[in-house]
Structure formats: structure tokens, C-alpha cells
Amino acid sequence: MSPVRSYWEYTLKVMRLYWLSLVMLVAAGCGSTEVEHPPPQIVGERMNAQGQVIQRIITDQSFTITTHPSPEGPHRQVDSKNIRYFLEEKDKPRRELSPAHSELACCESYLPVSGSDLWVGAYLNINAYHLPPKNPESLYFELNVVVFDTQQFVAHQKFDATFDKSPTDAFRLENGNRTLIIRSPNRLKKYDVIAGRLTDAEPGTEPPK
Numbered sequence: 001m002s003p004v005r006s007y008w009e010y011t012l013k014v015m016r017l018y019w020l021s022l023v024m025l026v027a028a029g030c031g032s033t034e035v036e037h038p039p040p041q042i043v044g045e046r047m048n049a050q051g052q053v054i055q056r057i058i059t060d061q062s063f064t065i066t067t068h069p070s071p072e073g074p075h076r077q078v079d080s081k082n083i084r085y086f087l088e089e090k091d092k093p094r095r096e097l098s099p100a101h102s103e104l105a106c107c108e109s110y111l112p113v114s115g116s117d118l119w120v121g122a123y124l125n126i127n128a129y130h131l132p133p134k135n136p137e138s139l140y141f142e143l144n145v146v147v148f149d150t151q152q153f154v155a156h157q158k159f160d161a162t163f164d165k166s167p168t169d170a171f172r173l174e175n176g177n178r179t180l181i182i183r184s185p186n187r188l189k190k191y192d193v194i195a196g197r198l199t200d201a202e203p204g205t206e207p208p209k
Contacts, residue, residue: 036063040086044110044119055150056088057110057119087150095150103156106144113147113193114176120193121146122180124167138162140185143171147193155196160185164209172208183208 037060044057064080083105085097097104104110107121128142143161148154161182163169172181180191181201188201 033066036065046112054090058086058088060084098152100154103146103154107146111177113178116194117149119148120177122171124161124170126167169208181208
């Protein structure tokens with residue numbers, strides 16, 4: 001085979017690889033986009049003295065997903081997520097809560113606060129932590145506490161919390177969900193859900209477990 005022929009065969013091979021790569025890059029950037037709507041989820045229920053549900057907090061979610069081609073097959077990527085919160089009451093139309101209630105996404109579920117129209121949720125974020133300078137062997141995690149009503153009031157508090165064996169050891173709701181006991185770095189704390197006040201727990205208070 002002559003050197004000229006070998007040169008041109010090599011050049012054509014390189015050009016074919018180049019164009020193939022270019023086509024794959026263009027295809028990867030032109031993935032298909034779709035919007036998915038999972039079924040609504042109940043994240044909170046309030047019952048009356050007879051055990052009948054009188055209120056529900058419902059989520060309506062939508063996800064924008066782009067599917068990109070790849071050598072391993074189609075790759076699905078969530079581009080955006082939208083969550084809307086609704087109140088359901090017996091014999092009343094479903095009502096969407098205000099934009100301020102976007103804070104509710106911090107917690108997975110909510111409980112009614114007895115003797116009030118409030119709801120409370122607590123979620124320990126184990127991915128948000130820090131090492132205290134005086135006790136570097138312990139990890140303190142971010143406890144999110146969200147209290148809200150179905151009008152405009154939303155309060156989002158963050159506290160340091162720790163646990164012994166399981167994240168469920170970090171906090172406990174009691175007294176009709178009016179009181180939150182927190183295993184804080186130094187000692188047990190008590191959060192008054194209605195008053196929004198954090199104080200030291202009384203001596204003898206059992207830690208969450």
C-alpha cells in the first residue's frame with residue numbers, strides 16, 4: 001500500500017470519528033424534557049374528638065425531567081421540582097396555602113398542635129452538621145422546626161441537636177404536640193411550640209429515645 005493511500009485512509013478515519021463524536025455531543029445536548037406529576041400525598045391530618053378527619057394537608061408535586069442519551073443508555077436528570085401545599089376540609093373546596101408555606105418542604109410530615117389551629121413538623125438534617133470547639137468528639141446536627149397555620153403564619157426555627165444511637169433520639173413531641181424536647185449539645189431543651197420559646201427542660205425530663 002502506498003504512503004499516500006495510507007495517509008488518506010487514516011485521515012478519513014479520523015474525520016469519521018470526529019463527526020461521530022460531534023453528533024453524539026449534539027444529541028446529548030438535545031435531550032427530551034417532560035413534566036411528571038406524582039399522586040398527591042397526605043402530609044398531615046387533624047382529627048376531632050370522635051376520631052374523624054376534619055383537616056388534611058396535601059402536597060401536589062411536579063418534576064421537570066430531561067432524558068439525555070448516553071453510551072450506557074438514557075440518563076434521566078431532575079431539572080426542577082415544584083411543591084404546592086393545599087388544605088382539605090370537610091364540605092369545603094380544597095384551598096392552596098400561601099407562597100410563604102414553601103418553608104414546609106423542610107419537613108416530611110406535620111402534626112396538629114392541640115388546643116390551637118397550628119401544625120408542627122421537625123426534621124433532623126444529618127447532612128448539615130458541625131464540630132463544637134469544646135467537644136470535638138461530638139457532632140451537632142441541624143434540627144429544623146416548622147410551625148404554621150393555614151393562613152399566613154409560618155415560623156421556621158433551626159436548633160443544634162445530637163443523638164445517641166439513632167436520629168430519632170434527637171427530639172420528641174409531647175403534650176399534644178405543644179412541646180418539643182430536644183437533645184441539645186449541653187443539656188435537654190424544651191421548645192414551646194405555641195409560644196415559640198426555647199428553654200431548659202425541667203430536671204427529671206426523660207431524653208428522647
